[in-house]
Amino acid sequence: xxxxxxERAAMRRALELAAQVPARGxxxxxxCVLLDxxxxxxxxxxxxxAGTPHAEVEALRRASESRGPGAARGATAVVTxxxxxxxxxxxxxxxxxxxxxxxxxxxxxxxxxxxxSGGAARLRAAGVDVLGSVLADEARxxxxxxxxxxxxxxxxxxxxxxxxxxxxxxxxxxxxxWITGRAARHGVHRLRAGVDAVVVGTGTVLADDPxxxxxxxxxxxxxxxxxxxxxxxxPASSRLARAAAAGEAVMQLRTHDPHEVLDLLWYREHRHxxxxxxxxxxxxxxxxxLVDDVVAYVAPVLLGNGASAVADLGIGTIxxxxxxxxxxxxxxPRDPEDPTxxxxxxxxxxxxxxx
Amino acid sequence: xxxxxxERAAMRRALELAAQVPARGxxxxxxCVLLDxxxxxxxxxxxxxAGTPHAEVEALRRASESRGPGAARGATAVVTxxxxxxxxxxxxxxxxxxxxxxxxxxxxxxxxxxxxSGGAARLRAAGVDVLGSVLADEARxxxxxxxxxxxxxxxxxxxxxxxxxxxxxxxxxxxxxWITGRAARHGVHRLRAGVDAVVVGTGTVLADDPxxxxxxxxxxxxxxxxxxxxxxxxPASSRLARAAAAGEAVMQLRTHDPHEVLDLLWYREHRHxxxxxxxxxxxxxxxxxLVDDVVAYVAPVLLGNGASAVADLGIGTIxxxxxxxxxxxxxxPRDPEDPTxxxxxxxxxxxxxxx
Numbered sequence: 001x002x003x004x005x006x007e008r009a010a011m012r013r014a015l016e017l018a019a020q021v022p023a024r025g026x027x028x029x030x031x032c033v034l035l036d037x038x039x040x041x042x043x044x045x046x047x048x049x050a051g052t053p054h055a056e057v058e059a060l061r062r063a064s065e066s067r068g069p070g071a072a073r074g075a076t077a078v079v080t081x082x083x084x085x086x087x088x089x090x091x092x093x094x095x096x097x098x099x100x101x102x103x104x105x106x107x108x109x110x111x112x113x114x115x116x117s118g119g120a121a122r123l124r125a126a127g128v129d130v131l132g133s134v135l136a137d138e139a140r141x142x143x144x145x146x147x148x149x150x151x152x153x154x155x156x157x158x159x160x161x162x163x164x165x166x167x168x169x170x171x172x173x174x175x176x177x178w179i180t181g182r183a184a185r186h187g188v189h190r191l192r193a194g195v196d197a198v199v200v201g202t203g204t205v206l207a208d209d210p211x212x213x214x215x216x217x218x219x220x221x222x223x224x225x226x227x228x229x230x231x232x233x234x235p236a237s238s239r240l241a242r243a244a245a246a247g248e249a250v251m252q253l254r255t256h257d258p259h260e261v262l263d264l265l266w267y268r269e270h271r272h273x274x275x276x277x278x279x280x281x282x283x284x285x286x287x288x289x290l291v292d293d294v295v296a297y298v299a300p301v302l303l304g305n306g307a308s309a310v311a312d313l314g315i316g317t318i319x320x321x322x323x324x325x326x327x328x329x330x331x332x333p334r335d336p337e338d339p340t341x342x343x344x345x346x347x348x349x350x351x352x353x354x355x
Numbered sequence: 356x357x358x359x360x361x362e363r364a365a366m367r368r369a370l371e372l373a374a375q376v377p378a379r380g381x382x383x384x385x386x387c388v389l390l391d392x393x394x395x396x397x398x399x400x401x402x403x404x405a406g407t408p409h410a411e412v413e414a415l416r417r418a419s420e421s422r423g424p425g426a427a428r429g430a431t432a433v434v435t436x437x438x439x440x441x442x443x444x445x446x447x448x449x450x451x452x453x454x455x456x457x458x459x460x461x462x463x464x465x466x467x468x469x470x471x472s473g474g475a476a477r478l479r480a481a482g483v484d485v486l487g488s489v490l491a492d493e494a495r496x497x498x499x500x501x502x503x504x505x506x507x508x509x510x511x512x513x514x515x516x517x518x519x520x521x522x523x524x525x526x527x528x529x530x531x532x533w534i535t536g537r538a539a540r541h542g543v544h545r546l547r548a549g550v551d552a553v554v555v556g557t558g559t560v561l562a563d564d565p566x567x568x569x570x571x572x573x574x575x576x577x578x579x580x581x582x583x584x585x586x587x588x589x590p591a592s593s594r595l596a597r598a599a600a601a602g603e604a605v606m607q608l609r610t611h612d613p614h615e616v617l618d619l620l621w622y623r624e625h626r627h628x629x630x631x632x633x634x635x636x637x638x639x640x641x642x643x644x645l646v647d648d649v650v651a652y653v654a655p656v657l658l659g660n661g662a663s664a665v666a667d668l669g670i671g672t673i674x675x676x677x678x679x680x681x682x683x684x685x686x687x688p689r690d691p692e693d694p695t696x697x698x699x700x701x702x703x704x705x706x707x708x709x710x
Contacts, residue, residue, distance in 0.1 A: 167522020172672070173672045177673065286657070298520075300679040302641070302676065303676055310657060315659055315660065316527050317530050318533075321656045321657065322657040347655065349520075
């Protein structure tokens, strides 16, 4: 039997529930609605992040709370992701659904996580009626970055680059504050708020002494981990060294190998990292094929010299140029109250797959 | 007396007439409508470019043709620019209007050309009723570049620059075809079609062997003059050397001084030139404060090395960066039929006046 109208409506509601949580961390966003035989909602649940109950478990718990034990017996569980079949920080949702006596499971996206998949098969084997792929595209979009990370087996890397019209990231004397406008800088904070870690090279710490925290954007949950890549020691007086000394989430990775960086961050359950620079680190990630998305802030400014936004990529001739798909272009206007501010053009790009 | 409804309507018609001609060459675009005492149109005229009759003279000629000699006696001349008072290739329009017995002149923009101004005063002194500044903003917009050139006392310089996202104008081996997409290249042809001269350095001729003609855009009138700046000889086999040998409008200026270049082009009656590169010539114009408008084509491409779009500007620190106002941003889409084509982002900018 295909999905009923009530089940599709419940799936839309489950997607809404899931979307309440920011798309960060090691776990997908999942929502669940339990329907009784009359198609009325028994309870709802959604996953609030690593270490908290999965959506199905939360919905079952609420069903018991409101209608007493056995409330979910014979019910239909509508859930945005195939119920998991593994022991992580919590037990398998499949066991919880079977234990509660759920008769039918309607799910959207199939679980792309090889460690957690097989839930549908186990449910079917236990006699539960299972229907998958209901509003699956919507569910995949909800966890697009998480899904990409699982497919890649490493964190998704978004490279943020800020430069002048002539591709300079800093002036001849190393100064770079500020090339882009205030709206662009706040945009970077919004990017940070959506990732698990922010990555820079030691050169950036030495040149700019950045803080790398989210300050000018809403943040749900913890600050992203701040990661410095490179062999040089951080000055004890630098903002990041002082933050580390104060026990904040700052980590130095003493390597130049982007693969090693991403392996370590994956191990730390990071699924999406923001690469903020500088030119040498960006080039190392690019050459390793480890840049997945690019957000480029281009200011209407000329410098004529100074550090380039990206270092040598090993490209010798135009036919070998690295080409990107242009997903979006936006003008971030200047603050009309501030004559020193500048507008910035934001380009959202993705490296072409052919390269 | 202010402008009557009929005179304002006639002025709109005169603006329409003027706009039929492309905005190129040493003369402004001007339209003229002659009204009789009943506010009905006697005749119309507009200026078709250097060496042809001025709009007023053309309108007077047509009046005689259609209604016989004396047709303009007592008439009102509605003209988009203050009638000229100087002997150029043609005699002063003031003399023609007085000779025809025009009783009233309603004009829009005052003549900003010091050599030609004073027309209104001479008409008044001869007893003609003169009203100025009717729809003057519209008339100024019609001849914006011409007016700017007169105010500057030199040709207006539009700098066209095409680069990668990281500000490169060519790859390490000098190849640059093609960084930007087809729509951008055709856009450059439209820019060329709107100017009197196209200017490049000898380095660009040696590297790219450009043709610099208008081929992929409609062209009214002659091809813009092609001007090469620099001391090096052009290879006899280059497209421009062959065009010059064939008698086409190609000129080499053996100097590195942008002021000298513009003086020479002004003398040749050029009012608007397109500076097409390369980096050294662009930097020389920029440093001399001789860039008035910028059209930047930025392709979603990375090179990581190769020639920068603009050479050293003598800027040492970010506070001294050259800042521009961003007038427009457009995405020129790629040809969907051609997988090798690329979209391009076009930025239209103007250097900030404070610098």
